[in-house]
Amino acid sequence: MKKISVITILALSWVVGLTSFAAYADEAPxxxxxxxxxxxxxxxxxxAAEPAAAAPTEPQLVxxxxxxxxxxxxxxxxSGLVLFMTxxxxxxxxxxMVRKKNLLATIMQSFAITCVVSVLWWAVGYxxxxxxxxxxxxxxxxxLFMHGMRFVFDAKTPQxxxxxxxxxxxxxxxxxxxxxxxxxxxxxxxxAFAERMKFSAMLIFMAIWSxxxxxxxxxxxxxxxxxxxxxxxxDYAGGTVVHINAGIxxxxxxxxxxxxxxxGREFMAPHNLALTxxxxxxxxxxxxGFNAGSAVAADxxxxxxxxxxxxxxxxxxxxxxxxxxxxxxxPSVLGIASGAVAGLVAITxxxxxxxxxxxxxxxxxxxxxxxxxxxxxxxxxxxDDSLDAFGVHCVGGILGALLTGVFANKEISGQDxxxxxxxxxxxxxxxxxxxxxxxxxxxxxMTIGLRVSEEDERMGLDVSLHGEHVE
Amino acid sequence: MKYITAFIxxxxxxxxREALNDVGVSGLSVTEIRGFGRQKGxxxxxxxxxxxxxxxxxxxxxxxxxAELAERVSETxxxxxxxxxxxDGKVFIWDLESAVRIRTGEKDTAxx
Numbered sequence: 001m002k003k004i005s006v007i008t009i010l011a012l013s014w015v016v017g018l019t020s021f022a023a024y025a026d027e028a029p030x031x032x033x034x035x036x037x038x039x040x041x042x043x044x045x046x047x048a049a050e051p052a053a054a055a056p057t058e059p060q061l062v063x064x065x066x067x068x069x070x071x072x073x074x075x076x077x078x079s080g081l082v083l084f085m086t087x088x089x090x091x092x093x094x095x096x097m098v099r100k101k102n103l104l105a106t107i108m109q110s111f112a113i114t115c116v117v118s119v120l121w122w123a124v125g126y127x128x129x130x131x132x133x134x135x136x137x138x139x140x141x142x143x144l145f146m147h148g149m150r151f152v153f154d155a156k157t158p159q160x161x162x163x164x165x166x167x168x169x170x171x172x173x174x175x176x177x178x179x180x181x182x183x184x185x186x187x188x189x190x191x192a193f194a195e196r197m198k199f200s201a202m203l204i205f206m207a208i209w210s211x212x213x214x215x216x217x218x219x220x221x222x223x224x225x226x227x228x229x230x231x232x233x234x235d236y237a238g239g240t241v242v243h244i245n246a247g248i249x250x251x252x253x254x255x256x257x258x259x260x261x262x263x264g265r266e267f268m269a270p271h272n273l274a275l276t277x278x279x280x281x282x283x284x285x286x287x288x289g290f291n292a293g294s295a296v297a298a299d300x301x302x303x304x305x306x307x308x309x310x311x312x313x314x315x316x317x318x319x320x321x322x323x324x325x326x327x328x329x330x331p332s333v334l335g336i337a338s339g340a341v342a343g344l345v346a347i348t349x350x351x352x353x354x355x356x357x358x359x360x361x362x363x364x365x366x367x368x369x370x371x372x373x374x375x376x377x378x379x380x381x382x383x384d385d386s387l388d389a390f391g392v393h394c395v396g397g398i399l400g401a402l403l404t405g406v407f408a409n410k411e412i413s414g415q416d417x418x419x420x421x422x423x424x425x426x427x428x429x430x431x432x433x434x435x436x437x438x439x440x441x442x443x444x445x446m447t448i449g450l451r452v453s454e455e456d457e458r459m460g461l462d463v464s465l466h467g468e469h470v471e
Numbered sequence: 472m473k474y475i476t477a478f479i480x481x482x483x484x485x486x487x488r489e490a491l492n493d494v495g496v497s498g499l500s501v502t503e504i505r506g507f508g509r510q511k512g513x514x515x516x517x518x519x520x521x522x523x524x525x526x527x528x529x530x531x532x533x534x535x536x537x538a539e540l541a542e543r544v545s546e547t548x549x550x551x552x553x554x555x556x557x558x559d560g561k562v563f564i565w566d567l568e569s570a571v572r573i574r575t576g577e578k579d580t581a582x583x
Contacts, residue, residue, distance in 0.1 A: 269517050328516050338518060375519025388518060 056164040057225065058132050059143065059171055061150065064158040068168035074298035075166075075173045081289025082180035086187050087114050089286050093279025093341070094191055097334075097387050100271040101460025102195045104468055109190045109202060114183050116203060117210050121179040122146055128215035129223065130163060130178060136227035139219045149175065165223070166296040177293060182218070185242045186210050191389030192250035193257050193450075196457055199465045201450045205440055209249065213436050217245050217429055233425035234408060234417050236305065237294035239349025239400040244429045247394020249437040250385060256441040257450050259384035261457050273333045280337035284313060287344045291351040304412055305351035309344065312351075312363030316343025319367025335371075342370035342392050346400035350407060353417065358407030362400060370396050394430075401426050472567040472583060473541035477532040478506065478560040479552040484530055490551035491534065494543055498583075499534040510558030529560060535567055535583040 091110035098106050117125070127143035134140065142148060149171050152159040161171040186206040193202070220226040221235050228240075235241055260268070270276060291309045295302035320339025325331040346366030347359055354362065374391035385391055401422050408417030444450055451457070456464035463469050479487060484501065491499065505526035512525040536544050545562050553559055572582040 267522055268520070269515060269522050328519075330516070332516065334517055379519060 056167070059148070059161050059163050061152075061159055061161050062167075064160060066162065066167070067160070067170060068297070070298040071166075071168040071296070072170060072173055074302065075169045075177055075293060075296060078289035078293025079173065079177040079180055081286045082177070082184065082293065083114070083286075085283050085286030085290065086110055086180070086184045089279050089282030090184065090187055091279065092275045093283060093337075094194060094276075094387050096272045096275030096277070096279060097270040098194050099268060099460070100470065101462055103271065103462060103470055105199070105461030105465055106190070106194055108199070108466060110187045112199075112203060113187045113190070113206050116207050117183045117186060118179060120207060120210055121175075121182050124211055125182055125215045126175045126178065128211065129182070129218040130165060130175070132164075132223065132225045133219070136225055136230060137220065138216050139223060143175075146175065168297060174296070177296075178218070181238060181242060181290075182210055182214055185214050185238075185246045188243070188246040188389055188393055189250045189253060191387030191393075192254040192385045194386040195461065196260050196451050197253075197257060198448070198450060198452050199461075201444050201448055204448070205444055208440055209437065212440075213249065213433050214241075214245065217241050217432065220428070221425065228425050228428065231424065232416070232418065232421045234353060234404050234413075234415065234422065235349045235401065235425065236352035236404075237291045237348045239345070239397045239404070240425050240429050243345045243348060243393040243397030244401065244426060245433045247390050247392075247397055248430050248434045250389035251383070251394060252434055252437040253441065254383045254385040254390065256438065256445065260386065261454055263384045270334060273337075277333055277337050280340055284340055284344060287313075287348075291348060294352060301352055301412065304355070308351050308354055308356055308359035309347050311356055312347035312359040312366070313340050313343040315360045315363030316340060316346065316367035316370075319343075319364045320371045321367075323368050323371050338374065338388070338392060339367040339371070342366045342396045345393055345396035346370075346403070349397070349401045350404040353404055353408040353413045353415070355407075355409045355412060358403075358409065362403045362407060365403065366396050366399055369399055398426050472570065472580065473536055473538050474565040474567040475534050475536065475541065475544055475548070475562065476565065477534075477548045477552065477562045478504070478529050479532060479548070480554065480559060481528055481530050483552040483554070484532070486551040487532060487548055490547045491544065494547050495540070496534055496536060496544060499532055502531040502533075504529055504531045508558070508561070527558065535570060537580055537583070 087110055088107075091107045094110070095103050095106045123145055126146060127141055128139045131140045131142050148161065150159070150161050151170065151172065162169065163171045163174040166174040186209055189206070189209075190202070218241050220228040221233055221241050223229060233240065262268070287309055288306050292302040292306035295305055317336045317340040320342065321331045321336045324335040343363040343366050346362050347354075350359065350362055370392050373395040374388040377395075378385055378388065378391055402419060405417045405419035405422035408415070410416065441450060452461065452464060460469070477487070481503075488499070505528055507526055510527055512523055512527055515522045515524055532548070534544065541564055545564055548562050570579055570582040571577070
């Protein structure tokens with residue numbers, strides 16, 4: 001008892017200190033603001049003036065002098081960072097949490113999805129997501145097979161295409177950056193059906209899902225003519241498009257596939273949390289490409305997005321660690337790593353809109369709320385979301401999307417935020433992704449089947465699906 | 472000849488080996504095993520899922536000795552492996568019928 005009270009005091013003092021500082025930080029610097037804000041406004045005005053004059057609504061050919069080498073360098077780097085989140089970051093994060101007999105199968109899912117989605121993004125995904133279509137619900141076909149994406153060599157003035165969403169970097173870099181988002185989103189779903197889904201069924205589901213769910217939702221929220229974007233839904237780096245979208249599909253997967261054999265009776269503890277911790281750390285680092293990269297520029301807003309990402313993640317990791325320490329007696333490695341991921345998820349839609357104080361509150365809330373969704377909620381409702389893809393990504397994503405409406409700071413984004421509009425974005429994504437995922441899974445189940453046989457599941461997917469194993 | 476099987480706490484292995492060396496035991500085998508006796512297992516929690524780990528990690532030490540040495544070897548193991556807390560393990564002594572050294576074909580006491 002004495003130990004518990006000491007921990008509680010530790011945790012409480014940290015929370016109180018945090019919130020009181022956040023409150024102080026909100027009020028204190030008002031006097032200093034004008035001096036700091038003035039040059040920032042000037043800079044924003046000049047950089048905004050050029051695109052405003054052209055106001056393109058679709059990809060176009062420009063001369064290379066329109067390209068910013070600083071922005072391009074950062075976006076090339078960000079693309080690499082976000083790919084690194086999936087392979088090996090997410091792959092290891094998940095692989096450490098399964099039983100050893102399913103380690104390779106779990107890593108394989110992330111890697112194979114990376115390959116399949118890359119090809120599909122080239123063929124259809126990019127065009128459906130990031131070109132204006134004839135309706136606000138789906139992009140056009142003008143960039144099928146990346147047709148029209150060009151770089152034309154010329155010794156004096158090379159020409160190249162730029163996306164209307166990113167005027168200072170080559171279109172190839174923007175499409176590549178967005179491709180890495182299209183890759184990680186389906187890969188996140190794998191946490192829900194770990195240790196029991198057929199590899200073939202998984203590949204088919206993910207391939208179709210990336211085209212019929214991911215690409216349209218990305219279009220709705222991020223392409224300026226998309227209907228949720230027009231409505232004013234704010235999603236800086238993918239709380240709605242990536243995490244709610246993948247998280248609700250994950251819940252549907254867990255429900256349709258059913259529980260693992262022996263769930264709740266047999267020992268299913270993670271086999272190597274060192275892998276999980278390495279994966280979580282790679283996700284954290286890679287997430288700077290995800291959030292700060294979503295500025296699509298090497299600028300002040302990217303810097304602010306990076307800062308709030310770091311703060312929210314730390315706050316969430318501590319939040320999860322302390323609540324678990326208080327309730328269960330020990331601060332666990334899995335707990336602090338899970339909390340960090342929950343914080344990263346929750347700050348994703350808000351980065352680029354909130355200030356450091358807001359990010360601390362979002363992070364802390366994410367750590368505590370996701371702790372309960374991944375532990376109490378899951379066990380109360382009885383579904384087997386094996387690695388908590390729903391409990392962390394969907395719940396954390398919803399929390400972040402809604403809190404973006406609360407804590408968005410107009411000084412940073414220049415945009416108005418509304419809790420109600422955010423809620424509409426959340427609800428539409430939940431319904432669309434949930435329903436389409438359910439239909440897809442049912443069709444696959446009726447044709448080739450979703451689950452491996454009981455014998456194969458007991459043997460482990462490494463041997464039964466891939467003919468390999470690790471010692 | 473006697474065959475002695477001892478179940479000990481893993482961190483006591485070096486002390487047991489050194490002590491046995493001092494009383495003239497020239498070889499032994501060690502196996503990592505899991506088991507339970509009066510010492511119960513422990514609880515592990517992963518994101519709220521609680522697992523009771525019933526089996527505790529132990530080492531099984533096996534050594535073959537001349538009959539007259541058996542009692543001394545047993546006492547040596549007990550002295551070296553004891554911590555006084557629950558879960559220190561047990562020592563069993565068996566009769567050993569015969570032994571052969573594979574390389575030379577030597578038999579019984581010459582082989583151990």
